[in-house]
Amino acid sequence: MTNSGDIFISPLASAAKFAKRWLDELPERGINPTQDIAQVRAAFGDVLPDTGVDATEVIERLGTLGEPGLMAMGSGRFFGWVIGGTMPAPLAADWVLSAWDQNAGAPMLTPTVVALEDIAGEWLLDLLALPKTAAVGFPTGAQMANFGGLMAGRGEVLAKVGWDVNVAGLNGAPKIRVLVNDERHVTIDTALRYLGLGEPEVVAADRQGRIQIDALKRALEAGSGPTILALQAGNIHSGAFEPFQEAIDLAHQHGAWVHVDGAFGLWALASPKLRPLLSGIELADSWATDAHKTLNVPYDCGVSIVKEPSALRRVFGVEASYLPSEHDAQLWPSEKVAELSRRGRGVTVWAALLSLGREGVVALVEEMVETAQLLAAELRKIPGCRVLNDVVFTQVSFAFENEARTEEIGAKLIADHSIWISGSYWQGEKILRISVSNWATSAEDRAVTIAAVHRAAS
Numbered sequence: 001m002t003n004s005g006d007i008f009i010s011p012l013a014s015a016a017k018f019a020k021r022w023l024d025e026l027p028e029r030g031i032n033p034t035q036d037i038a039q040v041r042a043a044f045g046d047v048l049p050d051t052g053v054d055a056t057e058v059i060e061r062l063g064t065l066g067e068p069g070l071m072a073m074g075s076g077r078f079f080g081w082v083i084g085g086t087m088p089a090p091l092a093a094d095w096v097l098s099a100w101d102q103n104a105g106a107p108m109l110t111p112t113v114v115a116l117e118d119i120a121g122e123w124l125l126d127l128l129a130l131p132k133t134a135a136v137g138f139p140t141g142a143q144m145a146n147f148g149g150l151m152a153g154r155g156e157v158l159a160k161v162g163w164d165v166n167v168a169g170l171n172g173a174p175k176i177r178v179l180v181n182d183e184r185h186v187t188i189d190t191a192l193r194y195l196g197l198g199e200p201e202v203v204a205a206d207r208q209g210r211i212q213i214d215a216l217k218r219a220l221e222a223g224s225g226p227t228i229l230a231l232q233a234g235n236i237h238s239g240a241f242e243p244f245q246e247a248i249d250l251a252h253q254h255g256a257w258v259h260v261d262g263a264f265g266l267w268a269l270a271s272p273k274l275r276p277l278l279s280g281i282e283l284a285d286s287w288a289t290d291a292h293k294t295l296n297v298p299y300d301c302g303v304s305i306v307k308e309p310s311a312l313r314r315v316f317g318v319e320a321s322y323l324p325s326e327h328d329a330q331l332w333p334s335e336k337v338a339e340l341s342r343r344g345r346g347v348t349v350w351a352a353l354l355s356l357g358r359e360g361v362v363a364l365v366e367e368m369v370e371t372a373q374l375l376a377a378e379l380r381k382i383p384g385c386r387v388l389n390d391v392v393f394t395q396v397s398f399a400f401e402n403e404a405r406t407e408e409i410g411a412k413l414i415a416d417h418s419i420w421i422s423g424s425y426w427q428g429e430k431i432l433r434i435s436v437s438n439w440a441t442s443a444e445d446r447a448v449t450i451a452a453v454h455r456a457a458s
């Protein structure tokens with residue numbers, strides 16, 4: 001096989017055909033997959049052939065047989081979990097990135113990708129009003145961005161008490177206390193597991209899911225030694241933001257490292273109107289967010305931000321005989337996240353931000369919030385429907401007269417196929433939850449959504 005461009009063109013043309021069909025149909029198609037995993041497996045066949053199939057035929061099979069098992073997550077009527085769609089520029093940039101096939105782990109490998117990721121990082125810090133000297137890395141998602149921030153924190157709080165975890169490990173190390181909001185996202189707990197830090201100490205949250213300052217104060221005063229506090233910007237049920245200023249001031253008085261999980265909510269900082277809700281967040285030590293959620297770049301792309309770059313180099317820096325022994329003053333991409341060889345995901349962030357411009361980012365975020373607030377207002381008019389949260393950001397949690405009725409309406413909504421709203425459990429109650437995370441959600445999508453809830457509730 002030769003590696004000439006021609007042999008790529010036919011499969012790429014086939015890929016473009018299927019992508020076009022999917023994207024054309026997305027605004028109208030039903031949301032739910034129409035085949036389950038067993039049906040999809042049966043359609044594709046699971047016997048590896050002895051001889052290979054032509055590349056174009058591979059893509060033809062993928063496009064035709066794969067579609068029935070897809071969830072229309074990019075639809076403006078999909079409100080499940082916190083997922084987000086994709087915009088044209090980052091999607092197309094992702095294709096170019098795949099064709100370039102760059103390993104973005106080290107600067108001498110790929111100046112273009114590293115330069116674009118650096119620019120994207122600087123633009124992000126500027127848009128989110130976070131410290132300009134912070135390091136910005138692009139891991140797979142907020143899970144790994146939470147891991148990165150907490151990993152840097154673990155290294156720093158132990159270094160402060162004279163313990164080098166890189167050398168001595170955790171056996172016999174001073175105990176690290178990790179304090180978390182009772183309503184933290186589960187990825188904080190998994191990150192702590194990866195880090196060998198075990199279960200955190202839970203601090204009570206209020207009715208909107210914000211950490212309670214009195215409880216935090218008591219918890220901080222009840223112990224001593226190396227401490228990490230994990231806060232969140234954007235509760236998955238309420239969208240609420242922590243009282244950052246007070247919480248971070250308190251934690252810093254106790255020498256703690258403060259990490260903020262802002263998987264979708266950190267983007268509120270891009271809006272001058274919303275920014276006051278997160279006042280003081282810039283004082284934290286590390287922040288995690290996703291570009292594949294609120295910024296609507298294709299999966300996957302998280303963003304890991306650490307105020308003090310040296311804290312990252314301390315934990316992620318590597319030395320190997322085949323790498324230059326003197327690293328630059330500037331961190332390598334591989335020193336910002338828990339990956340060495342990696343995809344240059346930040347290029348999709350660069351493309352998204354360039355295509356939106358500063359005003360476009362503000363509009364993207366503010367329109368999502370407006371959509372959530374308009375949906376909440378319409379839901380409140382439906383007999384028996386209770387909106388449970390103050391809709392300060394993109395999340396709307398609601399329930400009906402009793403759990404049986406909420407469950408019944410939830411099941412009807414899933415069976416409706418015109419929208420996707422899924423259930424959850426929040427503050428002792430089964431609920432339904434809307435997450436507005438897609439740039440494409442229109443007034444018409446809103447109307448279809450409210451009509452579907454009316455139908456299910458009638």
Ligand SMILES: Cc1ncc(COP(=O)(O)O)c(C=O)c1O
Nearest residue numbers: 082141142143185187236263290
């Ligand atoms: C608040 C919060 N943190 C972390 C995550 C994990 O993000 P990811 O799945 O991109 O790793 C999510 C996902 O929805 C989230 O909502």
